Amino acid sequence: MDVDRLLPTPEAADLIALTREIADKELSPRVDEHEAAETYPEGLFTTLGEAGLLGLAYPEEYGGGGQPYEVYLQVLEELAARWAAVAVATSVHTLACHPLNSFGTPEQKERWLPAMLAGETIGGYSLSEPQAGSDAAALNCKAERTEDGAGGTAYRVTGNKAWITHGGKAGFYALFARTAAGSHGVSCFLAPGATEGLTFGKPERKMGLQAVPTTSAHWDGALLEADRLIGDEGQGLQIAFSALDCGRLGIAACATGLAQAALDAAVEYANERTTFGRRIVDHQGLGFLLADMAAAVDSARATYLDAARRRDLGRPFSRQASAAKLIATDAAMKVTTDAVQVLGGYGYTRDFPVERYMREAKIMQIFEGTNQIQRLVISRGLAR
CATH class of the missing domain: 2.40.110.10 (Butyryl-CoA Dehydrogenase, subunit A, domain 2)
Known part of the structure; x- marks a missing residue:
């Protein structure tokens, strides 16, 4: 189901609508085949680049979208809800553009950044x-x-x-x-x-x-x-760490999208499947499990958006980025695991996508700094 989002501008709402349209047309029909066969989706990132989705957080003067981070991350979440691997690769591409955009000379930016932001080169x-x-x-x-x-x-x-x-x-x-x-x-x-x-x-x-x-x-x-x-x-580590704060928000958004997809699949199944003459969603034990899943997804989204809005305002957000990555990826692991439980034996088969969601969620707790590293960053921030 479509997430009811609080967006800052009508333009942002149009961008989310465009993203959903592209994701439903280009990602959803292809994800199962490519993930099962472990084949690369040739041409897909060119399509995303032509739609302007690969440079959203960067300046318009170099061909970027000029969007605030809170909008870019919600676009990323929409992609992840359809195809986590594509969303993660999009986040990594955005991360890879950060050093040039933030630390490059005007000449370097003019030479290389437009093609990067247009998705002509990934x-x-x-x-x-x-x-x-x-x-x-x-x-x-x-x-x-x-x-x-x-x-x-x-x-x-x-x-x-x-x-x-x-x-x-x-x-x-x-x-x-x-x-x-x-x-x-x-x-x-x-x-x-x-x-x-x-x-x-x-x-x-x-x-x-x-x-x-x-x-x-x-x-x-x-x-x-x-x-x-x-x-x-x-200056490399300074550049790397400044980029990683942004990258952690990207992974938090990807994890939230993945968790949302798992929640949606579980809710759909629970509304259709019946036991003892009632839909399984009407059994309190399962209904409460779904409620906890929904609360976890909402909390993950709120946490990454708080960090993104701090970034957009020019305020420190390193600790909040680590918290968002920690909370969202732990939520994704729990929600996807619970989605498998909701579907029972069917959830353990590849006839339904929730087993893939569960496998995909695990890496979210590891890359862009393991969640143990995020706890270290947060605790050090508190110590200061």
Whole structure:
């Protein structure tokens, strides 16, 4: 069922209506086939880009939608309610655009940002490494200054990266690599996906989100031009962490959309299925379970919107972003698990989507910082 949303403008309401129309036409009919076959939805992100859905949170002067974050996140939630993998990849693309938009020079933005925001080139976020997930300061992948062969400066990148959404498919990557020792020795680069010396591993065999690949990457002395450096040398972790606050809100919205889909499926089934001469929704034990599920979804949505509105007002929102990610993803795990319970034996089969929702919900508690890391961020904020 359509969520009754409180939106800031009539334009935002029109955007949500457009998103629902596109999602129902382009995502809903394809999701089961691609997730079951683990095949990539070729052309789908081009369609989303042409509709203006891949640059909503960015400035209109570079081709973005100029929308507040509270609106962008609700668009993301609508996508996730139809196809979680596509919504997560959209969130990652938005995350990958953040370094250039927030820390790039005017010349860099003019050169690369319009194509990125239009979805002509899709982005990946390359921060994690095999031994450095939550501990980003432990990065080993190196970017060393060298000559470019034409009298100029370049960076030679060597090392391994891991857990890259859209790995091997993206046209660019927000790459974080070490240019010096210490926590202030990590830098950010806008790396082309077709860089010579960059190769990708086989897609990970995941529990869910199988239609969009997640891979490792190997940089074998690949050269990046000096103007691919975003911000200053050593500013990488600052850039990464500022982007992750926004990314955590994206995942919170995706988790809420996934939970909403599970709730809708459970309510529909409970209204149709009968036992002992009554619809199962009319049995108090099940009705109360559905009520708890609905309350969890509403709470998740309210929490991420509170953080987004703080961001839109220019107020600090890091702690609220972590809280939103924690609450929304834990809610998604519980609601999807309960949806399987509502459907009983049918919920455990692939004839209904709730078993997939349950599998997809688990990763939401892990990426963009595990929920244990979110608790650490929140507690540190309280200590300060």
